[in-house]
Amino acid sequence: MSTARSERRASPTRLSRRIRLRRDKSLLLMTIPAVVLLLVFNYAPLFGLVTAFQSYDPLVGVWHSDWVGLDQFQALFGDPLFWESMKNTLYLSCVQLVLFFPIPIALALLLNSVLSERMRNFIQSVLYLPHFFSWVLALTIFQQMLGGAGLLNQFLRQHGIGTWDIMTDPHTFALLVTSQAIWKEAGWGIIVFLAALSAINTELYEAAAADGAGRWRRMWHITLPGLRGVVMLMLVLRLGNALSVGFEQFLIQRTAVGHDAADVLDTFSFYYGIAAGNYSYGAAAGLFKSLVSLLLLWGANRLAHAFGEDGLYRK
């Protein structure tokens, strides 16, 4: 990575746009399908946002629904349930950031230090597997293990020890969903870090070892600095996505812990928007969420640049 940086600094002046366009023609052509996909499925639907300023009725259609200006937002900001779900979202996001985020990095480092190829592949497969389970299945497993009638509690019950139904306890719900997320997604999350690890020049390790650096020193001075760019990128993305903590996971467990513990912004939009037929209200909640996310993303990216990292793009 450091070599790439010095190369870039060595390049004399910025090339003119036309020359760069000609140079990157084939690369740009290759991005067209992705750009079209993005336009059609991410940008075109943005048009639907106008419903947030209407009293939208699907039968009447976007063209003829009544315009209500900012009424939906006014109602939204006066809705204690909305703030409740906002609070839940932010709280869960913080808990996940602290407890979830470091785990894939640690796992990647751990896996990287396993020398046996076969052992490594085996561990990797075991770690990846839960990612391919649906949330329904993952949560069923949790319910069967930790639920009130699950393996753990039946064991406790049969031995006359008090039971603890963690699956329906709203007070520990944040820890529960985070541990579920770790179980299901942490393994998958290591891929990007493993890729970054494999990009570190092995000669650096050899040279450091020849200079007498031990295991920890090599990790501290070579591995971690090598990972720093990717970690910062993931952190920026995570912060930008702070208001998206998941949907299905909460949808499924909503009745288990109660709506005021489990509602996050996305489920709020679903239940109080779509399910109640109040589409405009849901759209308003969604739009508000997007705006806040945009701000967060921008802020996190600025922060990354301030620390001298690339963030989402090079400054």
Next chain:
Amino acid sequence: MTTELNRRRFLSAGASIAGAVAMAPLLSACGGGSHQKTGANTSSGLKAALPAFLSSTALTPDIASVTGGADAATDPGFLSYPAAPAATVSGPPGKGGSYTAVTPLWGTVPQPGNSFYQAMNKALGVNLTMKPADGNNYHTIVPTMTAAKKLPDWINLPAWWNPNFNTGELARTQFADLTPHLSGDNVKKYPNLAALPTGAWQTGVWGDKLYGIPCFATTFPGPGGVFHRRDLLESHGITNAQVKSPADLMNLGKELTDAKRGVWAFDDVWTYLYPSFGAPVKWKVDNGKLVHLFETQEFLEALDWHYRLATSGYMHPDALAGDGANQGTRFYAGKVLIAGGGLGAWNLADYQSGVAADPNYRRGAFDILTADGKSTPVAYMGAPSSMISYLNADLKPDQIAELLAVANYLAAPYGSAEYTMTNFGVEGVHHNRVNGVPTFTDEGKKNVQATTFPFLSSSSSVISNPGGDVVTKDYSAWQAANVKALVKPPFWAMNYSMPQDIATAEAAQAVNDTIIDCYHGKKKVSDVQAAVSTWKSGQGARLKRWMTENVLDKYGAGQ
């Protein structure tokens, strides 16, 4: 008319979006869309739209129908299946047209183009593409089709979601008016449709025009029941006669729960039990004024009882965790002994699943309870048909006639050749006769047993469970014992549809969420009261005013 995105539609969608963006600034000028009609019916208009009734020469039932109050009667019971089913329709009714149909399905979706679909298409003489959609999310799937005006040719809309679909307005704008085809004597061209009870047709009339075809019409629209494992309760020496009130029911909790063995007395019962406390299903009319369920004392008493149940330790922890999907499994395995449910659960498939888990399996249901255990039991009737199918307004008159002929085939009475085909498939492929009883083959279990075609049109309900006569006898006896308790609630079988914001108010999502939390023991009754008072001051008041002005004052309560 597929609902998938094909290339042409994909491009036209893109074009219309581009147009939409360009025109966006003009939009603020127009608007004013919600001046729609309620879709309610005047009594004379309703009369003119309804088809004539022509009783069919159906088979004589083994267990005759018993009449109760309020036009209710038990469904006829059959213990045998005719050896040589008679045809009611000559030749395939269709003329080779191609159509798509969407129906809700609670279960595994059969393979597209499977052998049963093919056989049905051949028998019907049409190319009907069935597209069953997930029943649990059906009320969120359909609005996406209606908003895009991309409804299939034929669709089933469950009546309990009429507020979500805004069915009255939808009928007026996107469904075919069947009045000229079916009203009065016009229906006689379709004798099987003419044999459907008039009350059921009423559920398909909107704004004095007939749009819907009723499926599973019944004269016993029971509100569901509090089921129990009759075999296991009897082994404890408990019979229906001993359980008269919610208090009696609660007493069973201690007796039947054995948590160490993983057995709890109760699963969810709220939905099917709260009216027994004397609470209305949704509305009651008091001195000419509307009173909502949430405003009644009986509702609070019901909540209090359910909260106590949830916190008593007599309810299965998975039920408290909101795992409704595995309720059947718990019931079959004897992990719960009492569970609320719709009456549709009392059928052959249930019996077979139950017996597979426990050879002694026998489903029972408590008779309708009363709050004090002494007064006359009351159960509010549901709609005479809650599954209604509609045709697309884009169809031409001869296409409508073709599909009505298909509907006539599908509505053939119990035991006829067409009924056999629709419900059991082809003999030798989908079913075999075992001791004279049509019994599904594996192919039949896979593709026929899931309800698809009957959600487009079906004959009046009968109780028949070939191969499981104990089910027919038990269920018939329960209906007969409870038919006298059936009462029509306000607005019974009256169609009306509401604007979006009123439908949202009626959904009362925040209150209903809190109710669920309460009967799962996570919220106190006082929390529900707080949610109700918030609702009442805003949405609730709007809902009541709208209902009073647009329905009650204009059309009455229909009682």
